[in-house]
Amino acid sequence: MNITIFLGAGASAAENLPIQNELFSQYFKYILPKNKNEKMNRELVKFFRDLFFIDVENKDVENINFPTFEEVLGVLDLAEQRREAFKNYKSESYNDDNTSISYIRQCLIMLTAYALNNATRASNSYHELLLNNLIKEDLLKDTTFISVNYDIHIDNAIANLYDERDFPVMLNYGIDFTNFNFDKNSWQRPKEPMVNLYKIHGSLNWLYCPICNSITITPFEGGVMRIIENINQAKCLNCGQITVPIIVPPTYFKNMSNVYLSTVWNKSEKAIRESDVLIFCGYSFPEADMHIKYLLKRVQTSRTKENLKVIVVNNHSKKKNSLREKEKNRYERFLGKDVIYTRYSFEEFANNPQKIIDLAK
Numbered sequence: 001m002n003i004t005i006f007l008g009a010g011a012s013a014a015e016n017l018p019i020q021n022e023l024f025s026q027y028f029k030y031i032l033p034k035n036k037n038e039k040m041n042r043e044l045v046k047f048f049r050d051l052f053f054i055d056v057e058n059k060d061v062e063n064i065n066f067p068t069f070e071e072v073l074g075v076l077d078l079a080e081q082r083r084e085a086f087k088n089y090k091s092e093s094y095n096d097d098n099t100s101i102s103y104i105r106q107c108l109i110m111l112t113a114y115a116l117n118n119a120t121r122a123s124n125s126y127h128e129l130l131l132n133n134l135i136k137e138d139l140l141k142d143t144t145f146i147s148v149n150y151d152i153h154i155d156n157a158i159a160n161l162y163d164e165r166d167f168p169v170m171l172n173y174g175i176d177f178t179n180f181n182f183d184k185n186s187w188q189r190p191k192e193p194m195v196n197l198y199k200i201h202g203s204l205n206w207l208y209c210p211i212c213n214s215i216t217i218t219p220f221e222g223g224v225m226r227i228i229e230n231i232n233q234a235k236c237l238n239c240g241q242i243t244v245p246i247i248v249p250p251t252y253f254k255n256m257s258n259v260y261l262s263t264v265w266n267k268s269e270k271a272i273r274e275s276d277v278l279i280f281c282g283y284s285f286p287e288a289d290m291h292i293k294y295l296l297k298r299v300q301t302s303r304t305k306e307n308l309k310v311i312v313v314n315n316h317s318k319k320k321n322s323l324r325e326k327e328k329n330r331y332e333r334f335l336g337k338d339v340i341y342t343r344y345s346f347e348e349f350a351n352n353p354q355k356i357i358d359l360a361k
Contacts, residue, residue, distance in 0.1 A: 010282020
């Protein structure tokens with residue numbers, strides 16, 4: 001049986017990472033004082049005051065009703081798409097008084113990287129538990145992971161499994177990195193047996209060079225932070241130019257044109273097409289993810305195998321019944337009434353994946 005496990009934000013939340021609605025309050029309360037990039041901090045404070053009338057320097061910032069990350073990025077993406085602007089925020093930075101929309105957008109992506117990277121030092125316990133139980137049930141070799149999360153919890157959990165003698169299973173992202181076999185301490189090119197992890201919205205440990213079109217991986221480290229904290233360590237290994245993050249924000253206006261994301265996207269589609277079971281973990285099937293809905297509909301209408309079994313695992317103790325019903329309706333409305341919508345949480349799935357997989361039989 002071929003299995004695809006699709007990881008959404010709820011899977012990362014199980015490891016105490018901030019969810020989308022918590023990113024801004026987490027950053028401004030705990031992380032901004034540690035960020036030495038004074039211009040970035042100054043412009044973010046000004047941006048929230050100018051556009052959302054929020055004083056992020058308020059001591060009670062944790063209780064501020066922030067817009068979501070999706071809403072803020074969506075507004076900026078739409079302005080760029082329409083080639084329009086806001087007062088004091090132009091399409092391009094013409095002088096010191098006008099900050100460009102693209103600069104603010106980049107600051108918000110860096111804010112996200114900071115908030116997530118600050119939490120990635122926590123335990124990978126549930127991701128590790130899931131992998132160990134898949135190994136115990138002899139299912140890991142038939143499992144592909146697709147993730148919309150930027151954090152590297154599942155990455156590190158898979159990479160930590162590797163033991164050259166006892167368990168020679170390697171992590172495979174589906175793309176070629178510049179530092180494959182670059183030196184004795186570099187990331188090794190994966191070979192069979194492998195666990196495929198396709199990160200369709202990018203990752204904190206990917207650094208992309210727009211000059212020579214190469215990508216570097218920073219194993220076990222959120223390397224995007226180098227761009228903020230030590231720019232000299234964020235240079236391309238090929239041409240020496242400064243790299244940029246590959247992080248696609250959760251908005252309607254996603255730019256998926258990057259060659260590496262396109263490769264990951266195509267391999268994700270192939271993996272789902274060849275799967276018998278697709279398990280959504282911690283994913284609410286949001287309206288903004290039209291790209292994923294497009295991918296799923298392409299798979300549904302072009303499979304040569306029997307119908308794909310879809311299982312949803314996205315419950316938690318505080319989830320209201322009304323929210324569950326709306327979420328179930330979104331899945332069934334788009335994917336059909338055969339969706340198996342469970343009341344299991346990611347933690348429960350990690351503890352006994354076989355039990356959930358058996359629901360597809």
